[in-house]
Amino acid sequence: VGFSQDKSTDIRRLLDDLQNSVLIAVLLVFVVILWALGFRASSMIGLAIPTSFLMGILWLSLAGLTVNIVVLFSLILAVGMLVDDAIIVAEFAERRMEEGVPPPLAYTMAAKRMAGPVFAATATRVAAFSPLLFWPGVVGEFMKYMPITLIATLSASLIFSLLFTPTLGSLFGRPPKRETTRTDGLYMRIVGRAVDHPKTVLAITVVLLVAVPQIYARFGNGVIFFPEVEPDYGLVHVHARGNLSLEEKNLAVGAVEKRLLGMPELKRVYTRVGEQKGGGGDVAEDVVGVIQFEMVDWRERRPAKAVLEEIRARTADMPGLEVEPRKPQAGPPTGKPLQIRLSAADPDKLPAAAAKVAELFGRHPEIVDVDDARPLPGIDWRLEVKRSEVAKYGVSIGTVGAAVQLVTNGLKLTEYRPADSTDSVDIVLRFPPERRTLATLDELRVNGPNGAVPIGNVMERKPAPRVGRLDRVDGERVLTVSANLREGVQATDVQEAVTKELAGVDLGPGVRWKLKGEDEERRKASAFLGKAFGTALFLIFAVLLAQFGRFTSVALVLSAVVFSTIGVFLGLLAQDLSFSVVMSGIGIIALAGVVVNNNIVLIDTFDRLMAEGWEKRAAALETCRERARPVVLTAVTAILGVLPIAFGVNPDLIARETTIGAPSTQWWIHLSGAIVFGLAFATVLTLVVTPSALMVFTRRRRPKSADLAVAATPPSS
Missing domain, CATH: 3.30.2090.10 (Multidrug efflux transporter AcrB TolC docking domain; DN and DC subdomains)
Structure with missing residues (x-):
């Protein structure tokens, strides 16, 4: 007795891979903070991860939500951010203890002094992810677990950093044993030159902001809706026209099945002959049978696209039959990638228009499996x-x-x-x-x-x-001409060429056409993510304005979010990836919440030094000297959390093996890559460009003590 179409093994493997990625992310982050801050401080900071996980999962459970692959990846994404707040507090306390302050007082000072920046940093991250809660449609139902999980765990990390970290530090904290030597290394020399030529630095950054997206548009891999994920099964639609009996259909589909059975990649084959009920509008009317096949483990076979191409080649010479191999879509069901919907008040004009569109498709060799949706002859x-x-x-x-x-x-x-x-x-x-x-x-x-x-x-x-199926939209009859694309062909490129040609085709009086399917879903997702990004920036703006009280500081922080997109496009070019509307778009929004954290801490320290009476250049250099370590630590921990997935690497500590390119990582490569490369570039911006911007846009302000002295001096008579 065996199980047919058993998905439990694949689901278990997918969950195991993500659980292992969570463990790897935690270990990498802990090793970094252990190296940078020592055992005592890193132990206290490391407790933020399991504590926040437990509190966040508890809140998810109370909300009636279960753990799934999106929740697990959200935990991986959160690992690097959960320690940020604790790092800021502990690092400040470490510096005070290096100056001779006792641990209880040092951690008390850290909690008081860093409460504002820590709260603002967490609030901005929550503000960045909050708009994703309102994503409509199937994609929104799939991705809603990400903002819920991140908001829950980040809120828990805020509580830990401001309550538990000072308490644990007061009890177990000890002054560092190493001698502190404040020397100007390579970084300080670079910053010194940058603040001496701030306008040049800003001009170079603006040029990169304009040039890099243009370079990607010309040399990149284009735009896709959802990432391509290696499937574990595939479908074969067998098309035949004519008034065929069930026995004739069975013979036709059986002939196709025999040509598939000899392929070593196929583990099981299931065949359904006859009318395909429940297939929806994506199953053509002339389909006489569907063959579904399961493939062996992805590590033991060729990629699915090679398997499908061989199926197409094996069945190309079958007279009277058209064989259409398909692989399941990774994202929400959108049908074939290329779809033109025709509508008219007079339904008799639609078949002729559909024939013209199908003829146009046939002139493009990259377009295959054309379905003109016209009824079968009869x-x-x-x-x-x-x-x-x-x-x-x-x-x-x-x-x-x-x-x-x-x-x-x-x-x-x-x-x-x-x-x-x-x-x-x-x-x-x-x-x-x-x-x-x-x-x-x-x-x-x-x-x-x-x-x-x-x-x-x-x-x-x-x-x-013969009429066949009738489809109506807004009271009008419609016909949808659809087609697949050959492997490696971008839907956006073909759609652009087809729409230009369709504009010059006379489809008949009163016949209108519209792009549907993947293009429509991609446009909807792009529109929502654009609004979500704008809403996130507005919410971050409100939080920062409450924190700093000045538009200049807020503008500097938000500019880092915009400039960080340079790193995203550089990462896509380096990894030879397409821009995924859903995953890369979410990555940019997530990046907005992460990038502002370091800039908040940097500008807050600069403002404090300026208020104490420091000269502007000296304040910028001292800010970089004081905050370089926590800025680098928080960036590195956030990057390391998703770094293995960004490159498709999945080390399994229990099985003692490492896989590259597993399907579980293919889901998240675009999102992780956006965060890794975007945050890496944004860290350089924070440490070099932000001090230069402070030199240009900050006016010299008198210290508060001077203001008080002037206010207390009586006017001269």
């Missing part, structure tokens, strides 16, 4: 009751209908439920198969008050073109 017999003759012979219309059912689908008499079943069985009366013909229909007689009447006297039979 005749439908329309039966019309002659009401005047029915009244003349005194025959009821119900009697005529019952007689017709004897020749067609049968006349339902009653229902019967067997003792061993919970479902009822219909008892249907109809003629035997050899008698279900048009000749029998013409021979039928119906009873009337004056005897039996030939059915032809009260009913007329007329031939009509």
